[in-house]
Amino acid sequence: MEKLIEVKNLTLTYPGASEPTLKSLNLDINRGEIITVIGKSGCGKSTLLNTMAGYIPPTAGEVLLNGEVITGPDWKLGVVFQNNALYPWLNVADNIGFGLKMRHFDKAEIQSRVDTLLDQVQLTDKKDDYVFELSGGMRQRVAIARALANQPQVVMFDESFGALDEFTRNDIHKVILDLWKSLHLTFFIITHDIDEAIKLGNRIAIMTPDKGLPMKVVDNPYFNISSEDIDANYMNYKNDILKQII
Ligand SMILES: Nc1ncnc2c1ncn2[C@@H]1O[C@H](COP(=O)(O)OP(=O)(O)OP(=O)(O)O)[C@@H](O)[C@H]1O
């Protein structure tokens, strides 16, 4: 398997903090996989994502993308947060194309990418609406399309679906998995919901607050499970993961 991202001995100590938030953390992400990340609140999940996205420079160690050190924000690294700051004065299509406009892509290319993405996130009929007119789930789909417009090599999600109701979340899970299948993407998805981690992850990374322990990554036989297939074995697997988080 080809490594897309390598987190190598990553240490991050926030200015003024006495202890590092991340201590010598190692993690490999393979091209084309979905890795979900689960761990207690405050264990450093967002810190890890922000460092991988180039927003925070590591105190020690490094993060590589295709073998090259990530030194700052880069369009190759897409990020979707829970409260995506979409531009309220722009309509859906212009929100999705905004980054490409900033990168001086020509109009025809922007329009073609935006139209394709609108179709993929099923928002073609909303393309002229302002984002404040949309439901939370639709806004999340705009945010996903906006991240994908740059054709990034990896898309990272930080608790992106946590505020959505269960039905909307299930719809978004389907959108995510369909995009992953059709576009052969690599996703890094942080969640505090274990069922979501199991549904979406080819592998699951478990972060513990015990700094200095290697990050545990487990294979997931229940990837893309449908709710009617949940059985006692699934519950055992889930409980096993729960035990490792606490
Ligand atoms: N900008 C910052 N400056 C100083 N300390 C920070 C900063 N951001 C996070 N921290 C600290 O780093 C630790 C990890 O925070 P982080 O947000 O990465 O955790 P998390 O696992 O994402 O938590 P949650 O599940 O609640 O989102 C916490 O103790 C937090 O207080």
Ligand SMILES: [Mg+2]
């Ligand atoms: Mg967080």
